Amino acid sequence: MATIDELLLKNSLSRRDFARRALGLALAAPAVSALLAACGGDDDDDDDDDSGESTSAESAQEPTATVVISADMSGAATQTAEAEAGAGEATEVPDEPTPTTAAADGEIKEGGSASFIRDSDADLYDPVLNDSNSTIWLVFSMYQSLVRSDRTATGIEPAIAESWDISDDGLVYTFHLRPGVKFADGSELSTEDVIWSLERARDSEESPWSFTLANAADITAPDDSTIEITLSAGDAAFLAAVSMFNSSIISKAYVEENGEDILKDHSMGTGPFYLKEWAVSEYTLLARNEYYWEEGLPHLDEVKVITVPDSNSAILQLQGGEVDGVIGQISIPYNRVAELQSDPDINVILATASYNYFARVNTAFPEPNPPFDDLKVRQAMAYAIDYDQLIETVQFGIAERSTTIIPNGALYHNPNIPPHEFDLDKAKELMAESEHPDGGDAEVLISAGNPQQEALAIALQAMWKEIGINLIISPLDNAVIRDRTNAGDYDVRLGGWTNDMIDPDQILGYFTLPDASDYAKTGYSNPRVEELVRAAKTELDPEKRQEMYYEVQEIYREEGPLFYLFSIPYIDALQNYVKGFWQHPLGPYGFVDTWLDK
């Protein structure tokens, strides 16, 4: 079955289709299946019955790694599969074909300045020191690393290095630098810049990300166009680590001349843009890097990213034509999406994201936390959740089911695991079999004033009440939540995750190992899972890794401390004349391909 993620990835789901599906959802209770019913092709017709099962004739349609994610830009974009689950019948609504970026090659309009609103500002733009999505997602417009992840976030492709070799033992990586790559000031990139940047990223004590390169024991340049990195231990996630933002290559000469602090609010990388001006809490102004190596890119002269924390104000400005788009992780509330989708001047992109949303229970951190240390109780709780209803009421239909710890569509995500069932009888049965048949109190810590978490907590409270779990909702300030989580003083937490690297080693290392985060403060440890995750990190055969990660996901899904709630797309609302914009599943914005058709 094609999932929305896949369809968006393939460009075969236009926003109108999504709108119709969302509408279908709003009309019909069991309709989430309709969300999953996406399918299609230009000619497609097949109607979906209300079971929502649908063909996916196109699954193989666009196998290339670098498809444009945004829906309306795509040529392959039209598809008409329609599911009106409520009525139990399907209608056929042909979509007008839209030109692709590729097809429009000859007519791309160069130049101009685009402005986008998002809800929060960056902290600081140093690629090594920053630690927030709002920063990272822009850093990729200013900097590049030796390699980069492809647009589906499932593979690695060349960037500053045009090719690379890996020794048979997997310990020596040799990168061949692309000739003629220049920084934004016109100076040529050298091996010295690469060595300096990677060593700084690895050795920085202030960076929260230095662990990603910890294995890179020795970084040398055998000649002017080659970088050789020798690892201290096999690391299958190493290329993924090298593609991350903290591995950005920075001009050494620029930093030596101006001091390291300059990187907080200036940039000197080889990305398509450079940081021209940052007015903290107001806007970030990116200007075109005249020396960018990818021919014909970027199209825009300037990109202004404005911070507007209030979503009403942001949407008003979009509708009033003051800005070209509203982008970001939570800039547009879910309950406003349908309204924007029905606006003929606005193009809403629901971009495939590695945004996985869980409820997490404290099973044993720092000590066993009854009744949640009892597997039967956790399984009962999982069966007691009416997931489809949550998607409808909390997410206003803007989500699909999350199935495992690795985000849907991400590298090594196990597609064979079906979404968890909602079965209240089974939940009650499991509860009766457990050591705590009467249930008990559970305190959930939620971020005060966060409507998504509030709605979710209230819904879960009603659902878990059925099996005797009394959910106590504590809205708190984030610092208090962190403090209490770090101390293990909680029962349930709600929260999302977005991958920062394409390899699952990051999320699994975080949740399933004690090293960095005490099993992400849940106390749930499983020797088999630990063994597999550690082995997979050094296993170089992708097939064997896949096998290991599939097993980890199965065990963790059956026994683990997480309830998988949503897989949420990134929502970007753009004026129709904004073309070529895309958002990477890890979050970075594709300003490099963006142009304005006006």
Added chain:
Amino acid sequence: MTRSRYIIRRLIQMIPVVIGITVIIFVMLRAIPGDPADSMLGEKSTNEQRALMRKKLGLDEPIYVQYSYFVRDLFTFDLGDSLKYRQPVNDIIWDRLKVSLTVVGVTAFFLIVITVPLGILAALKKNSIIDNAVRAVLTVTMVMPTFYSGILLIIIFSIKLDLLPVSGYGDSPLDHLKHVILPSLTLALVTAPYLIRILRASILDALNSDYVTTARSKGLEERRVISLHVLRNALIPTVTLFGITIGGLMGGTVITEKVFALPGAGALLIESVQFRDYPTVQAATFIFAIMVITINLIVDIVYSFLDPRVVLS
């Protein structure tokens, strides 16, 4: 006692207040759960890593030692580095404060322009259509939350009429002014009703007083009676409330800042408290405290002109 001695006495009285405020802020920040190490390292950290960070930040020292460092730094005007933004607190706060002060200044202007004529008019034409209309309209704007009235103003003045920018702070001084007009108007609309009501009531009060009857009976023309006797006395409670309102606006405009995407000090303070960015919170509250006290002082001085008796007592 002369006026200058009065002012000096009020200045000296400020000192213990400022010390008290810094102590309270310092202790309260550390008493609430969550600390900068938690925020900086998040949950992707072990207890050991956070303990190390606390040590690095000096948070493992006794609180009075930490306080003594804070006071020492205050005297050298070095407020430390923000833990969130990793830049000197001084730079961050002054940038934000400029925005807030501009908003407060323009709001004060709007408040005076709205309050004085409407208050006088409503009082002099008591129970007329004008009086009732003023009171009815103001009741509405008074209860309207700023996130709502702000959006309404944006729709009218920015989107429909296209006269003023929607949000942000702009690039040049004139641009800044344009950007703060709507936020200031939003704030003025919420706060003006209280001032108008109190001005109207005090004018009515003064109109019924003996000194006004005397003034009238000795044949003064009505305009002079109003401006010299009525207004001067009626302004005293209004000025008090005006001072309190302006003081409150210093750090209390967070919602309006959010709606108009203004990089003001109120939002900075909230962000910093949430991050437990101790240096920034301490510095910001310290500066706010000084400003609020200064405004009170100015109010007191204005008082002494309006009512010379306060100097003598």
